[in-house]
Amino acid sequence: MRTLARAYLRGLWDGKLVLGYTLLLSFSLLIIAPFLMILLRSVGKGWFGRLWFPPQLTLDWYRWAIEVGNIPEVMKNTLIIGVIAVAVSTVIGIFAGWAFGRRRMPGKEFLMAIVLLPRMIPPITYALGVAKIFYTLDLVDTYLGVALAHVSVCAPYAILVLATTFEALDERVLEAAGVCGANTLKRFFYVVLPLIMPGILASMIFSFTHSYNEFTLTLLTYGPHTVTLPVRTYLAVGDGYWEITSAMAVIMVLPSLLILAMIQRRAKPERLVGGFKGV
């Protein structure tokens, strides 16, 4: 009797495992399926109707995307805007993060809420306001303009990451360096800088990916000279060339994957975000 019950329970347990794996697989498919679809689309030829797999493979769409879609130019715009956005948000992040992380000041929570506001309200609402201001200031269709629009998204992340980094910086460790004979300059270069570098790198990577992926704000501030990859891809959808659009989409994913690989290998993500805790 007892063995029977045990076998029944084990069966239930096995069943649970099967169910678990099925759910996990479905979930993975849900994440991966769109990527697979785009990837196949970008190399498939004559793929119509209800076929599960394209009948013919080709790289023509990539050539088209690069030549007709002007991808090199667009990529250059995206990178320049990204670099400006990263530079500005990192500088803002260092100063604001220092204030948030290391200083006692009145209304800290309120100020933090204001900093996070651009991320909390619907992007399109915010973007409309930004567009109106930029038209007045003649910032539309300039690298600086689009980059500044991106900063409104990147800076909150930079501030959050750097505030945590600076908060984790132990005052006692700096004091110890002083007692050991290090003056302010040496304390900064030998102790402070190495300790905050991971945080600054993390903030720069976050800022760059956000600028790189930003769509709504770009859409309302770009012009013929400042088309970025997401916008270019979106426009191509409007033109109706699904295969070329897919090729662009795949090209767009590549740098993100590169950054992800870099983070995974070079630096431990948990170290990037938290700074050095538990010292």
Added chain:
Amino acid sequence: MPEGMIEFREVTKRYGGLVANDRLSLTIRRGELMTLLGPSGCGKTTSLRCLTGYIRPDGGRILIDGKDVTDLPTHQRELGMVFQNFALFPHMNVWDNVAFPLMIRNAPKDQRAEQVGDALRLVRLEGYQGHFPRQLSGGQQQRVGLARALVYRPKVLLLDEPLSNLDAKLREEMRFEIKEVVTRLGITAMYVTHDQAEALALSDRVAIMNRGRLEQVGTPEEIYEQPQSRFVAEFIGLSNFLEGSVQTVDGDQMVVQAQHLRVRTAALPRVAPGQRVVLFVRPNEIEIRPRQEPGVPNLFEARVEKATYLGDTMDYRLTLGQGLDLRVQTDARNRHDQGAAVWLQLPRVRSWIAEKQ
């Protein structure tokens, strides 16, 4: 060569209305291990931070080796310091941590290697050069801290509650290790702690602080045997206090009436009958006798209220009637049951003039 290695001269530091150091004057002799002991908030940390230059005193001067350092920034004071939370550099391995003071001073490479090696040997951490602080236990981290503080042979070693982040057993081991290292190097050390057992075990002299002032400075023995105030007696070791008034003074002896007890003790200088005094007896200085013995002074009848077995000692709470309780500790072989009637003998009673309240 001045005798004092570290000198506080009337150092005062205020935080708003709070006086953390109130005209503190203290001299630490060359090669001496001095402990600043006191409850939290007594100002000992403030003194230490004035000495490191981390905070600036509002008044008074601080001298190290005869040189006025009051206006020198921290990094020019040539100090070695061990911190409560270790404060190692988390991004450097053990070797680089210990070598840091030498690196800052641009010491030549071979000298650096030799001195770091010596320092690591001194704290028995050879073979750990490549480890990072987070890979070490608390005790090992603190030994790295000690090596880093000593590596360039500073004139003065400061220890800021270095053992309070360690567990009890390790704390006791490290106590002797620190004492040994400091003695072997003959370095002048200032040790800050709130742990009286640590202070007694380690120090050449102890300075007891209370509310920004020094209560008493002396060897551990002096502090324990001849506390000069009720605060010191209360802070160091266990104590019983009895309040009473002087009945008669007879040469170098006086009799004090404390409730229904007549206690005979050494007379205080210039004391007159009627003077309110505080009597003080350590629990381990009281003898318990099973029966009355005629001719023995200071023998009082009592009842065992509570007997607690502590392994090596027995801890008794005895009541003498009229709400008078005494705590007594005796050898564990000297056993008396709860409720038993016994006789107490106080061979040694110290006294002070009672403070007016």
